[in-house]
Amino acid sequence: MENNREEELPKPQTKIKGLHSRKGVTVTEQQSINELTSKGYGQMENKELLLSFYEALYLLDRGLLEIEGHKGHDTDFQELLQSYERTGENVWAAYLAYRDLRSRGYVVREGFGSGVDFRVYERGDYSKDTAKYLILSVQEGKPISIKDLTNALTQSLSVKKELVLAVMNRRGETVYYSVSQLNLE
Numbered sequence: 001m002e003n004n005r006e007e008e009l010p011k012p013q014t015k016i017k018g019l020h021s022r023k024g025v026t027v028t029e030q031q032s033i034n035e036l037t038s039k040g041y042g043q044m045e046n047k048e049l050l051l052s053f054y055e056a057l058y059l060l061d062r063g064l065l066e067i068e069g070h071k072g073h074d075t076d077f078q079e080l081l082q083s084y085e086r087t088g089e090n091v092w093a094a095y096l097a098y099r100d101l102r103s104r105g106y107v108v109r110e111g112f113g114s115g116v117d118f119r120v121y122e123r124g125d126y127s128k129d130t131a132k133y134l135i136l137s138v139q140e141g142k143p144i145s146i147k148d149l150t151n152a153l154t155q156s157l158s159v160k161k162e163l164v165l166a167v168m169n170r171r172g173e174t175v176y177y178s179v180s181q182l183n184l185e
Contacts, residue, residue, distance in 0.1 A: 015066040016059065018051060020075045020083070025056035025067055040107035040126045052110060053084035053091070054098045061099070094118075094137040097166035100174040101135070111135065115152045119161075134161045136179075140169045153179055 016032040018025040027033055027042065027049040036042050041059070042049040051059070059065035060077050069075035084091050094117045101108045101118070107126035109119045111134060119131035134156045138144050149165075156163035156179075163179040 016064055018056060018065055018067045020067050020069045020080070021050075023050060024053050025051040025065070025080075027051065040109060040121070043110075053080065053087065054095045056080060057084065057095055058099050058102055090117075090137060090139065090142075093139045093166070093168040096168050096172060097135060097137040097174050100166075108135075115148050116155060116163075117166075120164075131161060133164050134159075135164050135166050137166045137168070140167055149179070153181060157181065 016027060016036070017029060018027045026045075027036065028047075033042075033044075033049045036049055036051070037044070041055050042051045044050075051065075056065060056067065057077065057080055060067060060080060067075040067080065069079065081091075081095075084095070088094075098108050098118060101120055105123050107121040107123075109121070109131065111117045111119055115136055116134045117137045118135040120133040120135055121129070121131050125132070134152070136144075136149070136152045153163050165177040165179050167175050167177065169175055
């Protein structure tokens with residue numbers, strides 16, 4: 001995974017409007033839905049686009065999204081992060097990995113079980129090819145069990161993807177390590 005190129009999502013004249021829900025943030029305006037889905041954001045549900053919390057946090061942080069919260073007031077970054085933190089214990093590390101990968105120009109989609117946080121597509125491959133990488137996010141100093149790491153590696157090998165460990169260090173930077181199987185014969 002290379003280290004260049006900022007994601008090219010133009011700043012709209014007006015911010016994309018979303019509504020905070022238990023599952024994430026929903027977007028209903030069709031032009032916004034088209035723009036976001038073309039860049040690999042969200043999941044369609046009942047003619048609405050559901051942004052996951054990490055997608056919404058990223059877009060909110062970039063100044064592209066405005067979120068109407070409960071009782072009609074706008075949801076800020078901190079409120080959304082607190083909602084996201086209720087869903088799991090490793091959300092900050094996962095968000096930082098997501099933000100870093102998106103800022104490098106990768107399309108990042110939700111992972112699929114066994115502790116895998118994200119699927120990452122090579123630049124220009126989204127909607128043309130499958131994801132090349134599976135990302136497992138961890139925080140430096142927080143242990144991960146060998147069983148969890150083995151499960152993630154087994155899953156990545158079974159779907160012919162490269163497993164990458166995204167480690168958030170104490171300075172908040174994300175460092176990436178490729179994980180592979182070692183056969184001792």
